[in-house]
Amino acid sequence: MLSDLYVFGDSLLHRARPLIKILALVVFCTGLFLFDHWAVIAIAGLMVAAGFAVAGLRPHHGVAALRPAFWILVAIFAVQVWLADLALATFIISRFALLILAASLVTLTTTAGEFVDGIEAGLKHAPGWVPKTRIALAISLTLRFIPLVRSVLIEVRQAQVARGLERNITALLVPVVVRTLKHADETAQAIQARSFD
Amino acid sequence: MIRFREVSVKKDGQAILTEIDLSLSERRIGIIGRNGSGKSTFARLFNGLETPTNGSVTLNGQGGSKALRRHVGFVFQNPDNQIVYPIVHEDLEFGLKNLGLGKDEMRARIDTVLRRFQLEHLRDRLTHQLSGGEKQMIALAGVLVMRPRLIVLDEPTTLLDLWNKRRFMAAIHELEQQIVLVSHDLDLLDGFDRVLHIDGGQVVADGLPDPVIAGYTAGAQC
Amino acid sequence: MDTRDTVFIALFAAIMAALAVFPPITLPVIGVPITAQSMGVMLAGGVLGAWRGALAMVLFLTLVAIGLPLLPGGRGGFGVFMGPTGGFLVGFVLSAFVIGWLTEQFWHSLSFPVALAICLGGGVVVLYAVGVPWIATVAKISPLTALSGSLAFIPGDIVKSVIAAGVIVTVRRAYPIITR
Numbered sequence: 160m161l162s163d164l165y166v167f168g169d170s171l172l173h174r175a176r177p178l179i180k181i182l183a184l185v186v187f188c189t190g191l192f193l194f195d196h197w198a199v200i201a202i203a204g205l206m207v208a209a210g211f212a213v214a215g216l217r218p219h220h221g222v223a224a225l226r227p228a229f230w231i232l233v234a235i236f237a238v239q240v241w242l243a244d245l246a247l248a249t250f251i252i253s254r255f256a257l258l259i260l261a262a263s264l265v266t267l268t269t270t271a272g273e274f275v276d277g278i279e280a281g282l283k284h285a286p287g288w289v290p291k292t293r294i295a296l297a298i299s300l301t302l303r304f305i306p307l308v309r310s311v312l313i314e315v316r317q318a319q320v321a322r323g324l325e326r327n328i329t330a331l332l333v334p335v336v337v338r339t340l341k342h343a344d345e346t347a348q349a350i351q352a353r354s355f356d
Numbered sequence: 357m358i359r360f361r362e363v364s365v366k367k368d369g370q371a372i373l374t375e376i377d378l379s380l381s382e383r384r385i386g387i388i389g390r391n392g393s394g395k396s397t398f399a400r401l402f403n404g405l406e407t408p409t410n411g412s413v414t415l416n417g418q419g420g421s422k423a424l425r426r427h428v429g430f431v432f433q434n435p436d437n438q439i440v441y442p443i444v445h446e447d448l449e450f451g452l453k454n455l456g457l458g459k460d461e462m463r464a465r466i467d468t469v470l471r472r473f474q475l476e477h478l479r480d481r482l483t484h485q486l487s488g489g490e491k492q493m494i495a496l497a498g499v500l501v502m503r504p505r506l507i508v509l510d511e512p513t514t515l516l517d518l519w520n521k522r523r524f525m526a527a528i529h530e531l532e533q534q535i536v537l538v539s540h541d542l543d544l545l546d547g548f549d550r551v552l553h554i555d556g557g558q559v560v561a562d563g564l565p566d567p568v569i570a571g572y573t574a575g576a577q578c
Numbered sequence: 579m580d581t582r583d584t585v586f587i588a589l590f591a592a593i594m595a596a597l598a599v600f601p602p603i604t605l606p607v608i609g610v611p612i613t614a615q616s617m618g619v620m621l622a623g624g625v626l627g628a629w630r631g632a633l634a635m636v637l638f639l640t641l642v643a644i645g646l647p648l649l650p651g652g653r654g655g656f657g658v659f660m661g662p663t664g665g666f667l668v669g670f671v672l673s674a675f676v677i678g679w680l681t682e683q684f685w686h687s688l689s690f691p692v693a694l695a696i697c698l699g700g701g702v703v704v705l706y707a708v709g710v711p712w713i714a715t716v717a718k719i720s721p722l723t724a725l726s727g728s729l730a731f732i733p734g735d736i737v738k739s740v741i742a743a744g745v746i747v748t749v750r751r752a753y754p755i756i757t758r
Contacts (some may be wrong), residue, residue: 164645164655184656192716227653228661234727235662235717242719251718258660266645266655274644297588297637302442304592305648306484312596329744332617336593336625336745337753343589345437347582348405352430353440353451353502355581 164263165270172214172268177277180265187261191254200250203257210264224263225256232256296355300346307342311335357381358402358428358506358534363411365397365557372397373557376411380536382549386565387538388572389554398554399538402508403428415506426455429504429533433511435491439483444494447483451502465501473497473527489520496527506534513541542569586626586755590634591641594618595648613650617738617745619670620701623677624693624746627756631674639667665712669705676700681746685756693746697739702732 172180191203211221225232232252239248275298282291315334324330358380365373373394389395400406401413404421412419415427432438441447445466452462470476475493478486486494492512499507509528513521525544528535537544545551551568553561561568600614623631638648647654649667659667677700684692706728714724750756 164647181656188660224655224657227651227658228663231662235713235719238719238723238727239717242723247718255660255662255716259657262656262658262660266657269645271641271645278640278644293584296440297584297591298641299441299446300585300588301591301595301637301641303440303483304589305595307436308589308592308596309599310484312600328614328741329748332621332741332745333748333752336621336749339589339593340586340625340749340753340755342434342437343585344582345432345434346440347585348400349430349432349438350440350450350581350585352403352405352425353498354425354454355450 164266166214166216166220166267168215168268170214170268172210172264175268177269177274178281180269184261184265188258191258197250200253200257203261204253207257207260207264210261214264214268216264216267220267221260221263224259224267228255228259292355296350304339304343308335308339311338311342357416359414359417360401361412361414363401363408363413365394365401365406366409371557373401376559378552378559378562380534380550383534384548384550385534385536386545386548386551387536387554388540388542388545388551388569393554394557395538395554396510399508399510399536400430402506402536403430405430427505429499429502429507431492431496431499431507431509431512433514435488435495435515438495438498439491442483444481444483444486445479447494448498448501451498455502462501465503466497469497469500487520488515489517489523492516492520492524493527496524500531504533506536507531508536508538510538511540512537513539513544542573545569583630587630587634587637590618590622590626590631591638593621594634594638595641595646598648598650614738615650616670616701616705616735617742619674619705620677620697620739620742621745623674623679623700624681624696624742625749625755626678627682628675628678631678632671635670635674639670642667662713662717663709664716666705666709668712669708672708673700673705676704682756685750688747688750690743690747693743694739697743697746698736701739701742702735705735 187203187206191199211218232255235255236248236252239251278298279295282289282294285291312331312335315338316331318334319327319330360376360378360380363373363376364371376398387395387399397406401408402424404413404424407421413424415424418424418427439447440450448466448469449462452465457465466479467476470479473493473496475490475497478490478494483491483494492515496512513524516524521541528537529547537548539545545565548565550563551561551565552559553568553572561571594615597614597618619635622634625631626634642648642654642658643656645655649658658664677696680696680700681688681693684696706725710724710728711721713719713727714721717724
């Protein structure tokens with residue numbers, strides 16, 4: 160399967176059930192938005208720091224989680240300083256950082272496989288109208304299709320380079336979409352051929 | 357025995373197959389024909405992937421696409437299209453889950469098939485990392501675990517190299533089941549019991565491999 | 579919903595993931611890198627239609643949320659939804675739905691200009707209509723400021739709409755999935 164963002168460990172956070180972690184995250188985020196106060200930011204900061212310590216994560220994991228949002232956070236900080244004041248700017252940016260770090264705490268301590276198992280376990284208790292087997296099939300199929308679409312993309316790109324069309328993205332995407340759609344149609348047939356309906 | 361009773365297939369008003377009337381009970385049956393002759397549609401009638409516009413298809417007297425799918429396995433040309441799950445054993449379990457089998461029974465069936473074709477080492481591999489030959493063997497294994505009575509193969513060796521083709525065909529020849537093989541590779545039909553030549557949506561020749569293949573290749577001379 | 583729908587939904591979720599590793603194109607004048615992924619949103623709606631397109635996005639975002647690195651730059655996990663631009667991701671679902679719905683309405687007369695208008699409307703206007711107020715709310719800035727901050731991405735989005743519209747009308751002729 161694809162590698163996920165999991166960091167190996169055996170802490171309390173690693174062992175907690177995915178659903179519990181997600182619910183805790185939802186409560187945490189709601190709390191941060193509901194109580195617009197520095198004291199809440201401070202408490203949340205302590206909680207996130209404690210979480211990182213318990214899970215045995217290092218500062219660079221936190222930095223890596225924040226990096227993708229870095230420039231937009233800088234922009235928002237600048238806008239806030241300009242339109243409001245430094246205090247509000249710092250408050251907003253701290254809140255973002257805490258939200259992202261708290262979320263990464265869940266992501267870094269849970270494998271994608273555990274989440275998929277969690278989803279499947281959750282589906283078992285779902286009411287009858289939920290198409291459980293279809294949802295499970297769709298998740299597996301996506302994981303199966305990702306490497307396949309990538310290889311088709313590479314193959315078609317090579318063919319188009321050979322024809323001097325490498326800068327024409329339409330010429331690249333049309334064959335990729337048509338080929339993978341045909342592929343999907345035959346896969347649907349193969350699934351039906353194996354008595355799934 | 358599989359029985360076609362006056363079967364016709366039309367798509368968008370165009371006749372793909374017309375008035376096919378056959379009983380097939382031989383163990384090894386080949387289907388040949390040009391591109392667009394309707395042989396692919398014909399092959400898909402065997403297990404209900406295509407349904408006749410007129411007429412009926414029955415296996416040992418049972419009809420309907422559900423019964424056909426249950427008892428007729430299908431191997432496609434491109435195993436990439438057939439393998440549904442990211443891990444080999446998950447894919448092999450897929451069809452068995454659809455049959456509603458228990459865990460022990462699934463495991464036993466999968467073990468039997470993997471051992472028979474010396475594929476045990478692939479059990480936990482990622483399907484997209486298998487070689488073309490391994491993929492086609494796994495696609496076949498996925499069909500065999502369901503214990504079909506008849507297996508239809510639609511040009512299953514086109515994407516395989518010479519070695520893998522031989523290995524695959526050796527596996528096919530070993531099978532107890534009735535086999536229907538659609539192939540452009542006429543050498544594969546050596547030792548078959550019966551060959552059908554499809555052209556323009558009809559069976560234009562039907563008999564032992566040698567005369568039917570001779571007629572087919574004579575038609576391709578120009 | 580039948581097996582074929584399930585497979586198509588999974589396919590477009592996978593196409594979204596594959597487009598994330600597609601090398602970004604940097605527009606010469608403005609210097610803002612554009613990634614191919616939001617084209618996947620337009621294609622999902624324009625090729626599969628409203629429901630299947632939207633469900634493909636839900637599936638894709640679920641896989642992102644559970645930590646698979648399927649966004650450009652190998653990003654993934656819940657954190658990406660918590661950042662200021664989370665609205666643009668959530669907006670994928672509505673965007674694919676609107677594009678799909680409009681494509682279905684104009685299916686019989688779907689020409690390139692019509693498809694382009696649909697992609698611009700559903701893929702740019704709708705997406706920003708979700709993403710911009712989202713930034714404004716979570717970053718406590720006015721919607722107008724948030725919008726002007728996003729303007730640099732508009733030229734890239736227009737380029738992507740042009741490409742996606744071309745793909746949608748060609749695929750409609752070559753291998754139509756929406757049937758009406």
